[in-house]
Amino acid sequence: MSRAAEIEKRATLYLMRRDEPDWSPDDQAALDGWLSESMAHRAAFLRLQHVWDRADRIAALGDQSTRAKLRRGPGTSLKIIALAATLCGLAYLGVFLIRSSDITDRFLQRFEMLAQSEYETPVGGQRTVAMADGSTAELNTATRLRTAVGEDRREVWLDYGEAFFEVTPDPSVPFVVHAGDRTITVLGTSFSVRVDGEEVSVSVLEGRVRLDAAELPAGPSPRSAPTLSGGELAVARGAETLIATDAVDRVDRALAWRHGMVSFQQATLAEVAEEFNRYNTRQIVVDDPAVAAMRIGGNFRPTNSDAFLRLLQRAYGLQVMIEDERVIISQ
Known part of the structure; x- marks a missing residue:
């Protein structure tokens, strides 16, 4: 099992355990300690927690008989199945769901929103990814991007590397990029995100983006999030964020990779x-x-x-x- 898979497995176990009624202060302390060990731990936990929370909404879409058929034992529910879909791929879960003939079309459509696609480039490689909403992502060298984009959700995760996004405007559904311990939210713009270890860089070609620090469970409220406009860039590391305004030349240099x-x-x-x-x-x-x-x-x-x-x-x-x-x- 790869290190990334081991981290996601541990994060999943913590999420499942935290949902039990006997979750204790000692359990919370163990989780907090694990989260503090690595940004990779925090990023995996926050990503899966987001899916976990959304699965509550999905579970509500099925009727009582459907939920009963999908319940497989104590503590197991649609929430866990939805999370498993994200970790293992929708195809595996699809075989299970198809056997339950009373699953409604609406349930399947909403469940499909949790399906993620994953894209990678090797060292020295580049590729362009087209998403369901018409937005595109250009991946630079040694990059991994995961996407969950549909009619009422537009989220991507830049695990490492660098990507340039051209986002189709849709004010009703913000486009969200998770990169390291930062979240970039846009309505329609062109910008690049780069992850170097624990440092996240954002270069905006046009439009506006908001740069948020990801929240940890039971953590303090985030400070006012900075907003970047075209020709501006930001470098964030830990609690610090440095913003350069009137930086058109620097943005152009940062995006030179798009032209090889x-x-x-x-x-x-x-x-x-x-x-x-x-x-x-x-x-x-x-x-x-x-x-x-x-x-x-x-x-x-x-x-x-x-x-x-x-x-x-x-x-x-x-x-x-x-x-x-x-x-x-x-x-």
Whole structure:
């Protein structure tokens, strides 16, 4: 089982356990401790809690006989089945549901709203995803995106990597992006979201978005959420959010990947190397602090690191040594 699957399994168990009447302060303390260990724990729990809460509404759509047939034992309900659908895929659950002939069309349609699609790109890869509402997402290198988009729900989860969204306007159904410990809410706009570990970056090309901090169970009320407009960007980490206004050039550079490029203006060589490493399995290593602090500017194709390395040799007189899957840059 992958680490992500193990985290989701643990989050699911906590949600199921918390729904029992004998949930105790010690249980809550154990949950709080687990949530504090990792942002991945918090993101998984919040995502599944959202599905868990929505499943209450879905359960209400079936009649009493339907719910009775789907109840399989103590503590098991449509809520758990709905959550299982999200974790295991709608196809598996569909086999079970079809056997219950009295499931109404309306129930199936509403249940389908919980189905999620998952998209990934490899290192150096890109792809465009079209969603049911007409919105699109362009996925950059090494990215995973999950979507749950339909007539009355538009939510996506950027687990890692970077994606550019063009959102079809629909004031009645906000488009919500969950990224790390942040939630970005829009009505119709074009913007990019990037997740680097515990740092979330948002670059707005046009329109407006709201950047919220995700709430933890029993946590404090969030502070007023900042709103970003076209030509603005934000970098959020933990409790801090830095916003740059009048940053059209920086937004353009942040979105250069959509045209197969990366763009830098007076970035350190360490920063440039880190960006190239997102697109290549062969990693650039800069151990010398003086070399790492050198300033670089220009536009480059991130998947053609050889051309960039030749530039470092010819224009900056640096040494390039290749060792297996590493490229070491030195004076």
